[in-house]
Amino acid sequence: MDIFTITAAAYVLCTIPYDPLEHSTITSITVTSMTQSSTSTQAALAVGLILGATGVALLSWLQKQQQKQRFLDISDNSNNDCLESSLWLNTTTSSSTTTSSTSSSNEDDACIYLDYNGTTPIYPQVLQAMMPYLTQNYGNPSSSHVLGREPRRAVDQARKEIIQLLQETTSNNDNNNNIMDPSSIWFTSCGTESDNLAIQLALQSCSEKQAKKKPHIVTCNVEHAAVSAYLNVLVDQGACTVTRVPVDASGCVSSQAMIAAVRTKKTVLVTLMLANNESGALQPCQAVAAYCRRAGILFHTDAAQAVGKTSVALDRLGYPDMVSLVGHKIGAPKGVACLYVRPGSMQEHGRALHKHGVLMIGGAQEFGRRGGTENVPSIVGFGRAAAMAKDGLEKNAVHMHAMRARLLEKLQELLGKDMVRANGPEDPALRLPNTLSVGLKGVHSGDLLGCIGDKVAASAGATCHSTGAISSVLQAMKVPEEFARGTLRLSLGPKTTAKDVDKAAAIIAEAAKKQLGTA
Numbered sequence: 001m002d003i004f005t006i007t008a009a010a011y012v013l014c015t016i017p018y019d020p021l022e023h024s025t026i027t028s029i030t031v032t033s034m035t036q037s038s039t040s041t042q043a044a045l046a047v048g049l050i051l052g053a054t055g056v057a058l059l060s061w062l063q064k065q066q067q068k069q070r071f072l073d074i075s076d077n078s079n080n081d082c083l084e085s086s087l088w089l090n091t092t093t094s095s096s097t098t099t100s101s102t103s104s105s106n107e108d109d110a111c112i113y114l115d116y117n118g119t120t121p122i123y124p125q126v127l128q129a130m131m132p133y134l135t136q137n138y139g140n141p142s143s144s145h146v147l148g149r150e151p152r153r154a155v156d157q158a159r160k161e162i163i164q165l166l167q168e169t170t171s172n173n174d175n176n177n178n179i180m181d182p183s184s185i186w187f188t189s190c191g192t193e194s195d196n197l198a199i200q201l202a203l204q205s206c207s208e209k210q211a212k213k214k215p216h217i218v219t220c221n222v223e224h225a226a227v228s229a230y231l232n233v234l235v236d237q238g239a240c241t242v243t244r245v246p247v248d249a250s251g252c253v254s255s256q257a258m259i260a261a262v263r264t265k266k267t268v269l270v271t272l273m274l275a276n277n278e279s280g281a282l283q284p285c286q287a288v289a290a291y292c293r294r295a296g297i298l299f300h301t302d303a304a305q306a307v308g309k310t311s312v313a314l315d316r317l318g319y320p321d322m323v324s325l326v327g328h329k330i331g332a333p334k335g336v337a338c339l340y341v342r343p344g345s346m347q348e349h350g351r352a353l354h355k356h357g358v359l360m361i362g363g364a365q366e367f368g369r370r371g372g373t374e375n376v377p378s379i380v381g382f383g384r385a386a387a388m389a390k391d392g393l394e395k396n397a398v399h400m401h402a403m404r405a406r407l408l409e410k411l412q413e414l415l416g417k418d419m420v421r422a423n424g425p426e427d428p429a430l431r432l433p434n435t436l437s438v439g440l441k442g443v444h445s446g447d448l449l450g451c452i453g454d455k456v457a458a459s460a461g462a463t464c465h466s467t468g469a470i471s472s473v474l475q476a477m478k479v480p481e482e483f484a485r486g487t488l489r490l491s492l493g494p495k496t497t498a499k500d501v502d503k504a505a506a507i508i509a510e511a512a513k514k515q516l517g518t519a
């Protein structure tokens, strides 16, 4: 066998259509033939093998390029029908454990998604905006070469889109907020990080005088664990003292009580959530923030649940110093969030912030204040979602408000008014338009959700599934136990339909009646 025969054989081998599943067969044929060859032909075979392997690799590369092009064709599709139909589907079919990716022929079996406060699907326009940064624009935004430029531009653009979401609704800005300063937005990995960061910023920037005594923080008693559990740890470590102001029966705290809890010399931070994740109750941030600004005390609000459902414009919030916003509550992916930090706020009233990072210490990203390479695709998605949240706010709020009212009405109709209690404020101006925390008398919500989990995706929110313990939020609101144990958190989105609502109400009511033995 001469070298030409071997090379020809290698060529034939490499022209066999490459299939990863067949690859092992090709390799074994080649190896077998090698062991049967003489030493002289082994060298020639090796050359052929190299040529063959090169051919296989080349074909594989070509195939990958074709696949990549098909992928990009989908993302570039301006109609976006494919993404649209797959992503706005009501998540899962009852027989499937994975997310539906195609238009279901059996949409009546689809699980109705009423857990938008838990997370939202990624909106198609958001995914479309992200695609180039998951594929060809993969450069590190900190790189000075050409591949770093587009990711850097995209991150800066997302910052602007989020700033626009916070832009005042009035043009009279005598607060000198300099909101358009891009360095007011610090990207983080999640809402929890943003909340922890806000607290650390207050502790690390406080004046020397305040640091010498134990710094004091004021908050309310229904904050998300990202604030409340972190404060518990800091208190245990002796880093600060905390006053938690109680909410009333509707889940709202009084602004006077918050202000009365401030100790002007010791308080370094007041942190008050804008909207509660379980009850949907809105807190009086505007009044408390305005007081804090006058008193020279930092004010932070966790707006994770409020964003996209109610205005987060800075003037409506009383010009806070810090605001936490979270991507996965407004159609961006999970794992991206930000903290707005009012420019100059860390340098006023004797405060000083060291140049190094605060929680994530490392590289010079985020203006040298948070180390770690930026999550470019998710940040881009977050920016797009923020723009959509701003543009669609009013229309979405009106729709979700109507759907929430319908859901409550249907449940009352099916179960009887005295069996159904809406927790949280009655006045729509005091609550989120999409959140229905509803207590079903005598029902165990964990068991109920266990029965209907394939048909309706909701959260007990209120009770721990296994122990049946009543949530701290419902306890703080003093919801009667017979309703608290049966509380469901039903949270709606911009695409929730009247049909979804009617069907979900019927499924919930049927399961409740079954559990109570009244079916």
Ligand SMILES: Cc1ncc(COP(=O)(O)O)c(C=O)c1O
Pocket: 117, 118, 189, 190, 191, 192, 193, 195, 224, 226, 273, 275, 276, 277, 302, 303, 304, 305, 326, 335, 337
């Ligand atoms: C009010 C509030 N704050 C903070 C968070 C924490 O956000 P993440 O899960 O992104 O850390 C959540 C999440 O549900 C929330 O509802």
